[in-house]
Amino acid sequence: KPSLEHCFKLMLLLLALGGVTMHVPDADVLSSLGALRLDGHFSFHDTSAMARDFGNRCSLLPAAVLHPGSVSDIATTLRHVFSLGERSPLTVAARGHGHSLMGQSQAAGGIVVRMESLRGSDRLQVVHGGMSPFVDAPGGELWINVLHETLKHGLAPKSWTDYLHLTVGGTLSNAGVSGQAFRHGPQVSNVNQLEIVTGRGDVVTCSPEENSDLFYAALGGLGQFGIITKARIALEPAPKMVRWIRVLYSDFASFTEDQEMLIMAENTFDYIEGFVIINRTGILNNWRTSFKPQDPVQASRFQSDGRVLYCLELTKNFNSDEADIMEQEVTALLSRLRYIRSTLFHTDVTYLEFLDRVHTSEVKLRAQGLWEVPHPWLNLLIPRSSIQRFAKEVFGKILKDSNNGPILLYPVNKSKWDNRTSVVIPDEEIFYLVGFLSSAPSLSGHGSVAHAMNLNNQIVEFCEEADIGMKQYLAPYTTQQQWKAHFGARWETFERRKHTYDPLAILAPGQKIFPKAS
Numbered sequence: 001k002p003s004l005e006h007c008f009k010l011m012l013l014l015l016a017l018g019g020v021t022m023h024v025p026d027a028d029v030l031s032s033l034g035a036l037r038l039d040g041h042f043s044f045h046d047t048s049a050m051a052r053d054f055g056n057r058c059s060l061l062p063a064a065v066l067h068p069g070s071v072s073d074i075a076t077t078l079r080h081v082f083s084l085g086e087r088s089p090l091t092v093a094a095r096g097h098g099h100s101l102m103g104q105s106q107a108a109g110g111i112v113v114r115m116e117s118l119r120g121s122d123r124l125q126v127v128h129g130g131m132s133p134f135v136d137a138p139g140g141e142l143w144i145n146v147l148h149e150t151l152k153h154g155l156a157p158k159s160w161t162d163y164l165h166l167t168v169g170g171t172l173s174n175a176g177v178s179g180q181a182f183r184h185g186p187q188v189s190n191v192n193q194l195e196i197v198t199g200r201g202d203v204v205t206c207s208p209e210e211n212s213d214l215f216y217a218a219l220g221g222l223g224q225f226g227i228i229t230k231a232r233i234a235l236e237p238a239p240k241m242v243r244w245i246r247v248l249y250s251d252f253a254s255f256t257e258d259q260e261m262l263i264m265a266e267n268t269f270d271y272i273e274g275f276v277i278i279n280r281t282g283i284l285n286n287w288r289t290s291f292k293p294q295d296p297v298q299a300s301r302f303q304s305d306g307r308v309l310y311c312l313e314l315t316k317n318f319n320s321d322e323a324d325i326m327e328q329e330v331t332a333l334l335s336r337l338r339y340i341r342s343t344l345f346h347t348d349v350t351y352l353e354f355l356d357r358v359h360t361s362e363v364k365l366r367a368q369g370l371w372e373v374p375h376p377w378l379n380l381l382i383p384r385s386s387i388q389r390f391a392k393e394v395f396g397k398i399l400k401d402s403n404n405g406p407i408l409l410y411p412v413n414k415s416k417w418d419n420r421t422s423v424v425i426p427d428e429e430i431f432y433l434v435g436f437l438s439s440a441p442s443l444s445g446h447g448s449v450a451h452a453m454n455l456n457n458q459i460v461e462f463c464e465e466a467d468i469g470m471k472q473y474l475a476p477y478t479t480q481q482q483w484k485a486h487f488g489a490r491w492e493t494f495e496r497r498k499h500t501y502d503p504l505a506i507l508a509p510g511q512k513i514f515p516k517a518s
């Protein structure tokens with residue numbers, strides 16, 4: 001095994017060769033980490049795997065990786081880093097599954113806490129609790145494992161992300177949005193309690209009743225206030241099956257009006273999303289989905305012929321003895337919609353298959369080497385009052401060709417979001433999540449990062465110039481000034497909470513909100 005000092009010198013050499021300048025801790029500081037009494041351990045020589053993420057566009061080498069064996073390891077480490085004082089450059093980033101887009105879970109020259117070390121079915125506890133069942137899950141647990149465990153009890157979380165190989169702490173630090181959010185709110189609206197290790201190294205249990213300021217700070221808090229080590233997640237009875245439906249529109253106004261009508265209706269679908277299809281052939285061969293309609297021949301014949309089309313995606317949950325009622329309800333709901341009548345496609349799958357749909361595509365893309373490519377994604381929250389203007393410019397002018405990846409577009413309602421959390425959303429009752437989920441498999445041309453970024457920049461510039469009232473989700477801002485503008489009137493609260501829970505700005509440096517003083 002190379003010595004600590006050796007690793008440290010090697011790291012400095014590599015950084016110098018790469019022309020990278022950054023604050024790195026000295027050898028004594030690293031030795032002091034190695035001397036901490038832990039249930040798990042630090043590693044200093046295999047840090048490069050922690051300098052990557054799904055975005056694949058940012059690589060910041062940490063000095064050390066903590067593989068915690070317990071929550072107290074995280075507390076011990078943070079207490080130690082805090083004790084080094086404000087002159088120490090050492091920072092700490094929790095890493096969930098590393099599915100950030102621009103280095104948000106990385107720590108240049110700092111410590112990455114590998115949260116997945118603290119996961120496992122023995123750490124997941126499902127409590128039936130009468131009318132309000134819940135699961136206590138470690139912050140580093142993947143949502144897919146939470147689902148597997150809760151399904152054993154006939155239960156499941158209420159609110160999801162489209163992809164489940166993300167961690168509980170990672171999505172709760174952002175918001176966690178999918179097609180169930182219109183009914184249940186985002187994932188941050190479905191948590192009853194958190195256990196958090198603050199930037200001072202204190203282990204705090206918090207909820208709406210107890211230490212509520214920290215509770216709301218951490219939800220959507222971009223990892224700034226503490227490391228979420230446990231979350232109590234609300235559950236509901238899980239259905240066995242799902243009727244999964246797609247219908248197409250050529251008219252954007254009808255598409256969005258129908259979406260809005262559905263999210264406001266009393267008895268409606270269980271999941272409502274939508275996506276935009278630009279100049280595509282074989283439009284159902286979408287990478288994000290394992291959707292196999294019952295009439296594949298008819299479905300594959302349907303071509304967009306250069307048109308922009310809008311696909312409404314819906315599900316209705318059911319158990320096998322409820323199939324007839326489900327059919328009636330679906331028929332009644334569909335009869336109220338204005339889609340192109342020949343474009344109704346549906347399939348019945350298990351609840352698990354539906355929720356884990358993106359993973360099926362991941363497996364296929366991995367096999368072709370197309371998963372670990374750069375992902376210059378852009379996620380926007382657009383107020384309802386601007387969505388037509390936005391669509392006219394973006395889908396009518398800026399995006400001319402089919403892009404490399406899906407474009408999501410669906411409405412959610414603000415009343416389901418708690419404004420005490422740190423999440424920033426537009427100030428309007430209905431707003432749209434619009435996700436441009438591009439992959440950049442080539443170095444030049446249409447499949448390149450440069451091409452996608454050029455389009456992203458045009459879209460953002462348009463939103464700013466036209467005063468659309470847009471907020472970015474998973475925002476990759478790089479200066480405090482940009483973050484202040486993002487938070488607007490809420491910046492003061494965010495900053496106050498930072499001073500309270502992480503006064504030395506040790507946590508989540510990759511978000512680039514509070515530079516560490518040194």
Ligand code: FAD
Pocket residue numbers: 054093094095096097098099100101104105106115139140160161162163166167168169170171173174175176177178222223224226227228229358474508510511
């Ligand atoms: P990481 O990327 O590892 O971490 C994210 C941030 O949270 C970092 O700043 C990190 O330091 C911090 N963090 C991580 N764990 C903790 C913790 N325990 N406590 C405190 N801070 C922590 N998002 C949606 O809302 N809806 C979607 O439908 C959706 N679909 C996605 C599909 C794919 C294929 C991918 C790659 C991402 C998707 N996301 C979606 C985005 C996802 O929410 C973010 O990538 C998020 O960062 C979660 O990833 P992660 O668990 O790997 O966390």
